[in-house]
Amino acid sequence: MSSQRTFSIIKPDAMRKGHAGAILAEIDKAGFRIVAIKKLFLSKSQAEGFYYVHAHRPFFDSLTTFMSSGTIIALALEKENAIADLRKLMGATNPANAEEGTIRKKFAGSIEENAIHGSDAEDTAAFEIGYFFAGLELV
Numbered sequence: 001m002s003s004q005r006t007f008s009i010i011k012p013d014a015m016r017k018g019h020a021g022a023i024l025a026e027i028d029k030a031g032f033r034i035v036a037i038k039k040l041f042l043s044k045s046q047a048e049g050f051y052y053v054h055a056h057r058p059f060f061d062s063l064t065t066f067m068s069s070g071t072i073i074a075l076a077l078e079k080e081n082a083i084a085d086l087r088k089l090m091g092a093t094n095p096a097n098a099e100e101g102t103i104r105k106k107f108a109g110s111i112e113e114n115a116i117h118g119s120d121a122e123d124t125a126a127f128e129i130g131y132f133f134a135g136l137e138l139v
């Protein structure tokens with residue numbers, strides 16, 4: 001399979017707990033190339049725009065409040081099979097169900113405060129990369 005891009009966020013819980021460096025090391029060790037990276041602090045409405053597909057879910061308000069509660073690191077990543085491989089490295093949404101050795105098993109505290117985001121498909125990856133990065137920032 002040829003090279004594929006995905007999008008990731010180190011979420012506010014992991015930033016607050018000082019896990020950003022360790023998570024970046026896991027991403028690096030797994031063979032992802034960083035195409036773009038930035039640290040930022042989302043507003044509530046920016047978080048709502050990012051998670052618009054979940055707008056009808058009961059946890060939408062709580063999730064977007066959490067995602068705008070502190071700084072995050074946004075990442076565009078590249079490797080073969082990047083989308084599926086990052087999802088595997090992250091582990092299940094609920095850390096209680098995450099496999100041993102995954103980022104969420106190691107660093108997530110709850111189903112909401114689960115340390116990391118990763119795109120779930122090619123169309124969402126393209127939307128999410130474009131939401132955070134301009135074309136000239138992808139190198």
Ligand code: GDP
Pocket residue numbers: 054059062063092093111112113114116117118120
């Ligand atoms: P992901 O692709 O594994 O991140 O999971 P989803 O796309 O289903 O959900 C997006 C994010 O919403 C998750 O990463 C969690 O932060 C949060 N979330 C998912 N399910 C729940 C839930 O049942 N309750 C709460 N409070 N948050 C949730």
